[in-house]
Structure formats: structure tokens, C-alpha cells
Amino acid sequence: MTxxxxxxxxxxxxxSRRSLLRKERxxxxxRPGQRARVRKETLAGYGFLVPWLVGFFGLxxxxxxxxxxxxxxxxxxxxxxxxxxxxxxxxMFTSDPAFIQSAQITLIYVxxxxxxxxxxxxxxxxxxxxxxxxxxxxxxxxxxxxxIGGSVSVAxxxxxxxxxxxxxxxxxxxxxxDLGGWVGNPDLVLPMMILLSVWMFGATMVIFLAGLxxxxxxxxxxxxxxxxxxWHRFRAVxxxxxxxVIFFNLLLGLIGAFQVFASAYIISNGSGGPAGxxxxxxxxxxxxxxxxxxxxxxxxxxxxxxxxxxxxAFVLFRTQKSWVHYSGDNR
Amino acid sequence: xxxxxxxxxxxxxxxxxxxxxxxxAGGSTAEPAATFDPDEEVTLDLAFWGNDVRAELYNxxxxxxxxxxxxxxxNATFLxxxxxxxxxxxxxxxxxxxxVMQFDYSYLRQYSENGLLLDLxxxxxxxxETDPLPQNILxxxxxxxxxxxxxxxxxxxxxxxxPVLLEQAGVEEFEGGSWEDYTDxxxxxxxxxxxxxxxxxxxxGRIQNFEVQLRAEGSYLFSEDGEPGFDEERLAEFWESGAxxxxxxxxxxxxxxxxxxxxxxxxxxxxxxxTWDNFGAGYLAGLGExxxxxxxxxxxxxxxxxxxxxxxxxxxxxxxxxxxxPEAAATLVNFLVNSPESGEIFGTNRGLPASETALAAAxxxxxxxxxxxxxxxxxxxxxxxxxxxxVGYGTLEEKFRQLGTELGFGTVTVDDAVAxxxxxxxxxxxx
Numbered sequence: 201m202t203x204x205x206x207x208x209x210x211x212x213x214x215x216s217r218r219s220l221l222r223k224e225r226x227x228x229x230x231r232p233g234q235r236a237r238v239r240k241e242t243l244a245g246y247g248f249l250v251p252w253l254v255g256f257f258g259l260x261x262x263x264x265x266x267x268x269x270x271x272x273x274x275x276x277x278x279x280x281x282x283x284x285x286x287x288x289x290x291x292m293f294t295s296d297p298a299f300i301q302s303a304q305i306t307l308i309y310v311x312x313x314x315x316x317x318x319x320x321x322x323x324x325x326x327x328x329x330x331x332x333x334x335x336x337x338x339x340x341x342x343x344x345x346x347x348i349g350g351s352v353s354v355a356x357x358x359x360x361x362x363x364x365x366x367x368x369x370x371x372x373x374x375x376x377x378d379l380g381g382w383v384g385n386p387d388l389v390l391p392m393m394i395l396l397s398v399w400m401f402g403a404t405m406v407i408f409l410a411g412l413x414x415x416x417x418x419x420x421x422x423x424x425x426x427x428x429x430x431w432h433r434f435r436a437v438x439x440x441x442x443x444x445v446i447f448f449n450l451l452l453g454l455i456g457a458f459q460v461f462a463s464a465y466i467i468s469n470g471s472g473g474p475a476g477x478x479x480x481x482x483x484x485x486x487x488x489x490x491x492x493x494x495x496x497x498x499x500x501x502x503x504x505x506x507x508x509x510x511x512x513a514f515v516l517f518r519t520q521k522s523w524v525h526y527s528g529d530n531r
Numbered sequence: 532x533x534x535x536x537x538x539x540x541x542x543x544x545x546x547x548x549x550x551x552x553x554x555x556a557g558g559s560t561a562e563p564a565a566t567f568d569p570d571e572e573v574t575l576d577l578a579f580w581g582n583d584v585r586a587e588l589y590n591x592x593x594x595x596x597x598x599x600x601x602x603x604x605x606n607a608t609f610l611x612x613x614x615x616x617x618x619x620x621x622x623x624x625x626x627x628x629x630x631v632m633q634f635d636y637s638y639l640r641q642y643s644e645n646g647l648l649l650d651l652x653x654x655x656x657x658x659x660e661t662d663p664l665p666q667n668i669l670x671x672x673x674x675x676x677x678x679x680x681x682x683x684x685x686x687x688x689x690x691x692x693x694p695v696l697l698e699q700a701g702v703e704e705f706e707g708g709s710w711e712d713y714t715d716x717x718x719x720x721x722x723x724x725x726x727x728x729x730x731x732x733x734x735x736g737r738i739q740n741f742e743v744q745l746r747a748e749g750s751y752l753f754s755e756d757g758e759p760g761f762d763e764e765r766l767a768e769f770w771e772s773g774a775x776x777x778x779x780x781x782x783x784x785x786x787x788x789x790x791x792x793x794x795x796x797x798x799x800x801x802x803x804x805x806t807w808d809n810f811g812a813g814y815l816a817g818l819g820e821x822x823x824x825x826x827x828x829x830x831x832x833x834x835x836x837x838x839x840x841x842x843x844x845x846x847x848x849x850x851x852x853x854x855x856x857p858e859a860a861a862t863l864v865n866f867l868v869n870s871p872e873s874g875e876i877f878g879t880n881r882g883l884p885a886s887e888t889a890l891a892a893a894x895x896x897x898x899x900x901x902x903x904x905x906x907x908x909x910x911x912x913x914x915x916x917x918x919x920x921x922v923g924y925g926t927l928e929e930k931f932r933q934l935g936t937e938l939g940f941g942t943v944t945v946d947d948a949v950a951x952x953x954x955x956x957x958x959x960x961x962x
Contacts, residue, residue: 276922277624278645295954297947363789384788386940470613471933474788475940490617492926493641494958 271500276493288500299501301476302484305390309480310457313394318449321401325408326438339409346402355396355466359383362392383467386475393478396463404449411445412438443524451516458509461486481505567658567858574604575860579633580615584816588877595872596863603859611792616925623647628851630860631867633881634680636671636844641922643674649850649857651678651864658861660869663887667916671844674919680847681868684882687842687906687913688739689808692826693818696802700724704826705803710734710744710772713831718780720802729782731803732795735773736935738928740805740830743840744769746914747833755918757960763949770938770945777939784939793817805830808905809845809882811898824897827905829912838914842906845882923959930955 246253271288273281292299324342328335348354362368364381372379382388415438423433439446464478465486472479472487479487481501489498579589586609593605608629610618616638622628628647642648655661655678661669664681672680692704700723705716717730724730734740741761742752750760777784782795796804797817804814808827815822833839848867850860867873874889879899883906884890895903934952937943943951 277620278641278647291958297951364786381785381789384785386942469791471791473791473933473936474785475937475942476933490620491613491929492959493620493923494926 267499267502270496271503273496274494275496275499277495278493281496284496288497289504291497292500292504298476298479299484302472302479302481305477305479306458306460306481308390309394309397309460310454313397314450314453314457316394317398317401317404317453318446320398321404321449322408322442322446324401325405325412328405328409329412339406342405343402346400352462352466355463358392358396358463359467362388384474386477389467389474389477393460393464393467397457397460404453407445407449408442411442415441440525444526447516447520447524451513454512454516455509458482458505567862569600570602571859572602572604573856573859574606575631575854575856575863576629577605577607577631577863578615578619578629579607579609580612580635581609581633582611582813585609585880588880591876592867592873595870595876596866599866600859600862603863605863626853628853630851630854630856631863632849632851633683634847634849635925636847637920637925637928639672639680639847639849640674640919640924642849643677643679643919644922647852648679649852649854649860651681651850651861654857654861658858659865660888663869663889664885665887667842668844668885671916671919672847672849680844680849681864682844682847682885683868684809684845684879684885685842685906686807686809686845686882686902687840687909688743688805688830689905689909690803690805690828690830691796691811691814692828693796693799693802693822694824694826695822696720696724696728696799697826699727700730700802702730702802705828707829708831710831710833714775714780717776717803721780724802728799729780729795729801731776731781731801731805732787733773733776733781733784733935733939734805735770735776736932736939737805738931741766741769741931742917743830744833746841746917747837747839749837751917753917753921753924757921759956759960763953766952767945767949770935770948773935773938774945777941784936787936787939807843807845807882808902809879811902812880815898824901827901829905829909836911838912840909840912841914841916843916844885921960926959927952927956 270281272283272285274284274287275281328339328342345354360366362382364384366381369379369381379385379388382392419437419441420433423437428436459482460480461482464472464480464483468474468478468483470483470487472483482505485498485501485505488494488501577589577593579585581589586607589607589609593607596605597603609615612635616635619628619632619638623642623645634642639648651659651672655669659681668682668685669678671682672678690705694704697704697720700720702716702720702723705713708716713731713734720730721728738752745751745760745765752761753759782801786800787795790798790800794804795801796806797814799818811825811827814825830840848864850857850864854860869886869888871888871892874884874886874892875894877884877889878893878896879902883899883902884893893899930952934943934948938945938948
């Protein structure tokens with residue numbers, strides 16, 4: 201938003217200068233103070249923007265540009281970065297199986313976890329939308345995990361729950377399913393991580409709920425009059441009218457899932473184990489950067505992550521036209 | 532109106548500039564005093580890794596230090612080992628390392644060669660007493676001809692055994708022998724345990740066991756210049772030798788992952804563990820009150836009569852190169868290393884005290900006495916310590932451990948693991 205206002209000021213200045221040179225000169229002559237005043241206002245505008253600009257450049261743009269530079273270097277924090285061209289990127293895709301594995305499990309986590317989270321959130325939101333009595337309590341109850349879900353304590357509790365002889369193992373054994381502990385099992389730890397992310401669907405659910413409340417009741421009544429069953433009403437009324445909210449949640453969910461870090465760090469004690477199955481891309485780049493002191497390589501991984509996320513967001517925006525319906529849209 | 536706007540603009544710009552400049556203030560360093568003035572009010576930061584038990588000991592030691600030097604305030608902070616080094620890395624990059632640090636051997640070269648640690652030579656024999664420290668101990672902290680660290684204590688590679696589990700399994704203590712004998716012995720324990728626990732873990736997951744074997748063959752892990760003393764074939768042979776342990780004799784990798792951050796041994800799931808000999812106290816604490824003693828014996832033998840073991844500093848003390856108070860910091864280091872009070876308070880928590888005055892004052896509990904006796908018993912096998920570990924040794928050690936766990940899970944073959952380790956070595960050694 202602030203970027204827009206900056207641009208407004210700049211264009212305002214340009215156009216006034218242009219107008220000064222061209223036809224509107226008489227008007228300007230009639231108000232000699234205007235030009236000076238515009239410049240003063242511009243100056244004041246920039247002045248007020250300075251704290252934000254310092255933050256924007258100092259904390260966002262410059263570090264990002266620097267990390268882009270570092271991604272082409274070998275940098276161990278201690279000695280100055282050494283330019284090595286594309287070596288970091290080449291290494292990532294040709295001689296680092298740990299990176300390939302990390303990218304794979306991150307993609308599985310994102311592509312499996314996000315849709316399940318969205319569906320679970322939508323189902324619960326619709327249930328809460330029907331019943332009014334006690335809905336406030338249930339809304340809070342379902343939202344609670346997202347408030348505490350990212351926290352250290354929850355990850356520790358999950359670790360304990362899914363250990364061998366933990367509550368989950370014991371309950372499953374009771375039903376004759378003997379899986380043992382999930383935390384130490386390379387095949388089960390990723391499903392467990394996905395479950396943890398699905399469990400934190402509260403924020404998504406609340407947004408869905410708000411979206412559902414916006415859908416006019418008349419539409420359902422009209423559909424019912426026309427003989428539409430519950431499934432058809434859902435398909436033909438709820439989904440299209442909710443599509444902007446679904447789009448929003450999908451985008452945020454995907455981006456958020458790519459950045460999973462804290463839960464994996466705690467559940468694996470920072471190792472990314474067992475057998476690298478919780479070594480998500482952010483954890484991997486953190487370990488490369490801060491434990492191994494390979495900052496250049498870590499920066500390169502960060503940029504690959506950024507590019508992948510950007511591509512996915514771009515593709516999503518492009519598909520928007522075919523399935524997202526904004527109100528007032530005639531399509 | 533006109534004036535007010537100009538004033539507003541000025542205020543806005545000034546505020547912005549002030550915020551921008553605030554971050555750049557500071558950074559000037561005071562000229563160090565020639566000798567330590569006990570009346571000067573000084574505050575020092577001290578950082579160490581460890582747990583609550585060690586933190587309590589440090590607090591006692593600092594209190595004792597303050598009785599002698601009331602004007603030096605010591606702010607101590609501690610973290611677990613991996614986090615400790617992550618924090619130091621960022622501090623090193625920002626040029627604000629703590630004044631005094633507990634330090635690990637594997638990082639000494641990296642920090643020394645980058646000029647982050649204070650040259651201690653001017654203080655040796657002056658503020659830092661050298662009489663109680665044997666020359667081979669002093670040599671440990673020398674990198675490139677400059678002393679940057681003082682070893683607090685030493686340890687050696689050894690093997691702990693769990694007497695309670697051995698009795699349950701009905702197996703005698705390992706009486707020594709080759710690595711194959713050790714594997715067979717672990718198998719007996721596992722058979723006797725009936726699934727409740729295991730004889731041990733896959734020792735090929737630890738680079739130190741590889742080093743012991745290489746040293747016995749007259750080779751080494753890495754030379755001073757960072758050349759490896761082994762080839763792909765030798766590493767593959769080593770990892771292959773752990774196959775029977777991974778296939779049933781040893782604790783399954785999954786169980787190890789579940790008890791982390793503890794290990795199999797201190798969770799009473801394995802009856803033996805090869806590690807540094809100062810780990811005993813931590814193991815006893817982890818095993819709980821029903822344990823009062825552990826077995827501590829020499830590692831298996833690769834070649835008869837070889838000098839495959841060595842004394843390593845379990846930790847050192849270093850001073851940041853940009854400390855404002857080098858004399859006060861050196862005084863604190865001397866106290867922590869040499870003073871009888873420090874020896875009495877720490878005992879063998881940090882390893883067997885390297886300083887004779889500290890060792891003499893240390894009241895050795897049975898376990899500490901056992902460590903001391905153990906180090907005397909392996910005197911025949913103790914050779915020269917390898918050079919200060921190469922830069923990036925910590926990364927390679929961790930990679931080795933990680934590949935060991937993947938071998939345990941069976942998610943990687945020995946040949947692939949060897950290829951991966953050599954690829955990592957290539958990156959680290961050419962950095």
C-alpha cells in the first residue's frame with residue numbers, strides 16, 4: 201500500500217513538471233507558489249516515509265540482494281565470500297542427495313498437506329455454520345490448536361504422543377494395528393507431520409466461516425425450490441460463491457507450508473531425522489548455513505525455494521480466471 | 532502554513548535519519564590496560580554449553596571467583612552443544628563473541644585462523660599460571676604457533692558397559708579382544724536380553740571408532756593440511772563391518788531416534804557404548820537412581836601393541852579477540868582452569884582436570900576415580916594426539932553420524948554412503 205503512495209507522489213511531481221513546460225503555463229503563472237509547494241509536499245511525504253523506507257531497504261531489499269549475491273559464492277561467515285559462479289546451484293542438483301530428498305519431502309508435505317487442511321477446514325466450517333447453539337464454543341475449540349500449534353510445547357507433546365508405547369501407538373495396538381512409534385519411523389514421520397499441520401486448520405476455518413456467512417440464504421432457498429439436493433447445492437452455490445476465499449486460503453496455505461520449520465526442528469531435535477524424513481527445505485538450509493557454515497550454499501537453497509514458491513503462486517493466479525468467481529463478475 | 536509544512540518535513544527527515552543512524556552507533560574499543568587492576572569495575576560475558584547440573588557448578592565457581600575478585604561481574608549463559616555453536620557462528624560474523632568461552636577442540640582451528648581468539652601467549656606464566664599445566668597440555672591449545680586456548684581437562688576414548696543389564700542377560704563383562712569379538716559379545720547380550728534391550732549399537736556410526744582403527748594401522752583421519760588418511764575402499768570396509776550389528780545384534784535405529792536427545796545407553800536400551808570417558812556422569816544421571824556404577828573398559832583392539840588411543844582436551848577456555856578487558860578475562864580463565872576451588876567444584880564434570888592444582892583439589896567420586904584409573908590403565912595404548920582438527924571437522928563428524936543412522940535404517944547402501952561422504956569432504960576441504 202505504501203508503495204502505491206510513493207508512486208503517486210512521484211508521478212504527481214512529474215506531471216506537474218510536464219504541465220509546467222506545456223500548455224498550463226498561464227495557470228501556473230497565476231499561482232507562483234504552487235510549484236514550490238508541490239516540491240515541499242513531496243519532500244514532506246518522503247520525510248514521513250523515511251522510517252519505513254529505512255526498514256524496507258535495510259531489512260528487506262538489501263539483505264535479499266546480498267543473499268542473492270552470496271548464493272553465487274562460497275562463504276563460511278568467517279572469511280570474505282569467494283565468487284564461485286553457479287557452483288552452488290550445480291551442486292544442489294547434481295551431487296547433493298540430501299537436497300533432493302529434502303525437496304521431495306517438502307513437496308509431498310505441501311501438496312498433500314495443504315489440500316487436506318483446506319478440506320478439513322471447510323468441512324468443519326460448514327458444520328459450525330449450521331448449528332448456532334454452542335457454535336461459539338466449538339469455533340474457539342477448533343481454533344485453539346492454531347494458536348498454540350506452532351509453539352514449542354505442542355511439538356514436544358506430539359513427539360511424546362507418537363513415540364513407541366505412546367498414546368497413539370497404544371490406541372492403535374488396541375484395535376490390532378501394530379505400527380510402533382511414528383517419530384522414529386522414516387515411513388510414518390512424514391504422515392505425522394502432515395497430520396500436525398492439518399490439525400492446525402483453525403485460521404483457515406475461521407476465514408471459511410466468514411466466507412460462508414456472506415453467502416445469501418436466498419440462493420440456497422431458490423436452489424432448494426428448484427429441487428437441488430444438498431450435494432448439488434454445495435457444488436452449484438457454495439463452491440462458486442466461496443471460490444475467492446478458497447483461492448485465498450489455498451495461496452496462503454501453500455506458501456505457509458513451504459516454510460514449515462519449527463515443528464520439524466523440535467520433533468527431530470534439529471537433526472531432520474529419522475533418515476532425513478523431516479529435513480524440510482527450510483530446516484536443511486538452516487543447518488547448512490548455521491551448523492555447517494556454508495552460507496553461500498544456504499543462500500542458493502533459499503533462492504531456489506523463493507523461485508519455486510513464486511512460480512506456484514504465479515500459476516495459481518493464472519488459473520484464477522477459470523475457477524474463481526468474484527461477486528459482480530459476470531462470468 | 533508554509534512554515535509549518537517545512538517544519539514538519541524537517542522533523543520527519545530528522546526522525547528518519549535518527550532511526551537510521553541509531554543502528555550504526557558504538558563499535559569503538561577501549562585501549563587495554565597493561566596490567567590487571569583489581570579495583571577496576573569490569574563486567575565479563577561467559578558462555579558455555581552444558582545442562583542445569585553444569586550451570587549450577589559454574590554459578591558456584593563464579594561465586595568463589597567473586598570472593599577473590601569482587602569487582603569482576605561475570606554474566607554466564609549456557610546452551611546445548613549444537614545451539615551453542617550456531618549462536619557463536621552468528622556472533623563471530625557480527626564481531627561480538629563473549630569475552631570468555633568454553634570451547635571445543637573441533638572449532639579451535641577455524642576460530643583461531645580467522646583471528647577471532649585472543650593470543651594468550653603474553654599472559655602465559657603471568658596472569659595464567661603455567662606451572663600446574665604439563666607441556667603436552669599447553670601444546671593442545673596451540674594453532675599455527677599461537678596459543679589461543681587452555682585445556683581445562685582431558686578425556687580419552689573408552690567403552691562404558693551397563694552392569695545391571697549384563698546381569699539380566701547373564702553375560703560376563705567384555706574381556707577385551709578384537710572388534711569381531713566385541714560384535715559377538717554384543718550378540719550374546721542381545722540373545723540373553725530376550726528383546727528387552729540390546730548388546731550395543733552400530734559403532735561404525737561414529738567417526739572416532741574409525742579413527743581408532745586407522746591409528747592402529749599407522750594412519751590418521753586427516754593430516755594437518757586436511758588430507759584424508761583413508762580411501763573409499765577403507766571406509767566401505769569399515770561400514771560393512773557394522774552390517775551384522777545393524778542386522779539384529781544392535782539396537783534398531785528407530786528406537787534410537789525415539790529416545791533422542793538421550794541415547795540408547797542412558798535409556799538402558801543398550802548394554803555398551805563406545806564414547807569419551809567423561810560421559811559417565813551424564814549417563815548415570817540419565818539412567819536414574821537405580822544405578823550407582825558403570826563398567827569402563829578399553830575399546831576393542833585393531834592391532835596388538837598399537838598406539839591407537841590418545842588424550843584429547845574435553846574442552847578448552849578461550850578469550851574473544853575483541854574483548855575490552857583481556858586482563859580480567861585471563862584472570863577468570865586462570866581461575867576456571869587452575870584454581871583448587873574450581874577443581875573442587877567441577878570434579879570431573881568437564882573431564883579429568885588438566886591442571887595439577889585443580890586435580891589435586893578435586894574430590895574424586897567413585898566414577899571420577901574410575902576415569903582416572905582407566906586413563907592410567909590405557910597408558911600403553913596412548914599415542915600422540917592428532918593435529919588440531921581441520922576446519923569443518925564438525926560438519927564431517929555430523930555427516931558421518933547421519934550416514935550411520937541412514938545405514939541403520941537401510942535407506943542408503945554402503946557404497947552410496949561412501950560416495951556421499953567423499954562428496955561432502957570435497958566441499959568442506961576445499962572451502
